[in-house]
Amino acid sequence: MPDHSDFDNFDDDYDDEWDEQKWEDFFQQEDEQKRRLQELLDKYGFTEEGLRRAFEELGYRYVDENENLDEFDPLQEFEEDFEDDIEDMLDDEIDEWAPEFSNQNHLQNAHPLFRSCYNLVLKIMKMLRHIKIGHRDHPLIIFQTGLFESMSKLIRAGYDDMDSKLEAEQGLILAALKRSRRSLFLSLMTIPKLKALRIFSRTTLLLFRNEITALLKQINEEIIRNKKGI
Numbered sequence: 308m309p310d311h312s313d314f315d316n317f318d319d320d321y322d323d324e325w326d327e328q329k330w331e332d333f334f335q336q337e338d339e340q341k342r343r344l345q346e347l348l349d350k351y352g353f354t355e356e357g358l359r360r361a362f363e364e365l366g367y368r369y370v371d372e373n374e375n376l377d378e379f380d381p382l383q384e385f386e387e388d389f390e391d392d393i394e395d396m397l398d399d400e401i402d403e404w405a406p407e408f409s410n411q412n413h414l415q416n417a418h419p420l421f422r423s424c425y426n427l428v429l430k431i432m433k434m435l436r437h438i439k440i441g442h443r444d445h446p447l448i449i450f451q452t453g454l455f456e457s458m459s460k461l462i463r464a465g466y467d468d469m470d471s472k473l474e475a476e477q478g479l480i481l482a483a484l485k486r487s488r489r490s491l492f493l494s495l496m497t498i499p500k501l502k503a504l505r506i507f508s509r510t511t512l513l514l515f516r517n518e519i520t521a522l523l524k525q526i527n528e529e530i531i532r533n534k535k536g537i
Contacts (some may be wrong), residue, residue, distance in 0.1 A: 421462075481533055484530050
């Protein structure tokens with residue numbers, strides 16, 4: 308039986324604030340976990356059995372919905388890499404994305420940068436909702452993935468709610484902003500491929516380019532501001 312005093316110094320490992328490089332290393336580990344999960348799902352199939360085998364190879368215990376959860380001790384599954392949450396990884400695999408909110412009230416505490424990114428994602432998702440995609444490497448999937456990843460990194464830095472969340476570390480903010488910028492560049496660089504597919508009009512593609520470019524400018528301003536500690 309473990310002594311509860313073992314947890315007295317739980318926060319000792321978190322006394323030192325992570326710098327930007329440590330957060331970037333962490334994001335790279337996340338990328339590798341997501342890549343490996345997708346690789347395993349491609350191998351075993353996105354089925355109940357496929358998920359079970361993929362999770363087991365990743366080192367997670369897969370809990371069947373019919374399993375007796377009274378006998379399941381979550382502390383036994385609490386690993387050092389507890390940040391790599393399975394549900395978060397699964398969310399990244401969902402092809403169809405829907406907004407969680409039906410109105411804009413939830414944006415009242417959001418940074419203008421996040422509002423712009425969020426509204427652009429909604430606008431583009433409405434345009435794409437009737438378009439069917441046959442494979443994961445399609446330019447539209449790459450284009451959407453860049454936007455989703457950009458928004459997710461803004462959330463990690465706390466830009467979605469500046470009032471109710473604890474202020475993020477500067478290292479996390481800078482690493483997340485640079486990741487967000489990189490993801491937007493991915494979407495921006497995919498626009499010529501979308502043009503070749505003739506799915507959208509030139510006017511629509513110009514709209515995409517201008518709004519993404521405006522977001523990149525805002526992110527650059529935020530990076531400079533945070534580097535100066537303003």
